[in-house]
Amino acid sequence: MGDVKDGAATRTAMVTGASTGLGRAIALALAREGFDLAVTDIEAGWLTELLSHPDLAGRRVVPVSLELRSEASIREAFARASGEVGPLGLLVNNAARALHRPAVEVSWDEWDEVLDVNLKGGFFLSAFLARACIAEARPGSVVNIASTHGLVGLAERSVYGISKGGIIQMTRMLAIEWAAQGIRVNAVAPATVMTPSRQQILADPRRREAMLARIPSGRFPTEEEVAAAVCYLASPGAASITGQVLVLDGGLTAA
Template identity: 35%
Template sequence: MENTSSASSHILDLFRLDGKVALITGSASGLGAGIAGALAQAGATVAVHGNRRAATDTASTIGGTAHAFRADLGSTEGAEDLFSQVKAQFGKVDILINNAGTIHRAAAEEVALADWQQVLQVNLTSLFQLSQLAARDMIGRSAPGKIVNIASLLSFQGGIRVPAYAASKGGVAQLTKALANEWAPKHIQVNAIAPGYFATTNTEALQADETRNRQILERIPAGRWGQPQDLAGAALFLSSRASDYVTGTVLTVDGGWMGR
């Protein structure tokens, strides 16, 4: 008879990240901080990143070899600045979680070009820049590299009063597939997670709006807002050897929203 304890230990080992260096952008708080903590618990050395809000508190909470970095991904030079800092500190990047993002809410006819460009730079262009830098670092290694992009329900839906955000997140989903096609033969898996409605600072206005909050909860089969820890398992899976044959997918973590 098979030793079920041994089989269990073996499959769980696939989720271990010992010896791996993970860079998680936008991880000073919220979903990014939750992902960083989960990857650290699985054994990874984590590089946490912030800009307007420093990631030092997150790094301190995680402890161990966690280290905080600061860079402005709203600048065209920010991605290279951040990646260079992490490389100088840790020597490599095995896992890249592109979580940093911004949103601008306004009627489409009133969106200024500068605001449009800023959202696209942070949400899509810097993501491509970091993915490119990471891939160059990963190509040629024997162990697979992992890139996980944070997409959105607005990768599938249009939303209201957030045209730049919707465009950028639609781009994230398509870019994920394009990079996966090119880099799978080079042992790099590229996937995305599309979170549903999560209780973070980005959604405070929606949570505070009694009508919108009720409408959102009525649409979510799970009947609640997501919490950062709800994203941790998906992020760990896509960052680990357990997902070595998964690439080019956009995984929804939304309490059932897209199935409604």
């Protein structure tokens, strides 16, 4: 899919929440794999540091402002990404809101914010990709970033975990609906990854050790491992994989 450069097809992708953490690592890994990219965040200016990274050299990379709580913003961001990068073949739904709060203290607005960003926005952005692929009779791929919080219970993570559980089921439902059109939908579900935001949350050694003790391998997955999983699911080698959740958790959910 995409233009032909140097005898090889140039692949195109949109990565949400790409300014930092997992989104940044995923965008860089895809660029190294030969993808041209639309990278998004709430403010396009947040992507400035990413755009100067040497791994993006030689790739077409377009920063796009995207507010996943707004239908109009989703529509405009997808149109801009498609117009400037080319017909999109891959969507990585990475952007997410976290919430660490006892269930009895969660407000109505907090519920809406987490579910709107983590689940609703990703659903409608995926629909835009599928609509374009179906109209143009070409294949496509969606990779959703889920979490082990969507697979197992954990106190004070209820809303976040519910949103990630919804992503996992969304992955299955859309995979079945779009399989005949050649659109694959998969998810990656990591345990806690030591992104900059997680490093702040787990700065307390006792809290960090408590999270680490849940993982049989004794280590957190890395940003690069999650990015590699996304690249695999987007690759020709995964052509028969759809509706699946690739869990990167060091054995947490097997215990």
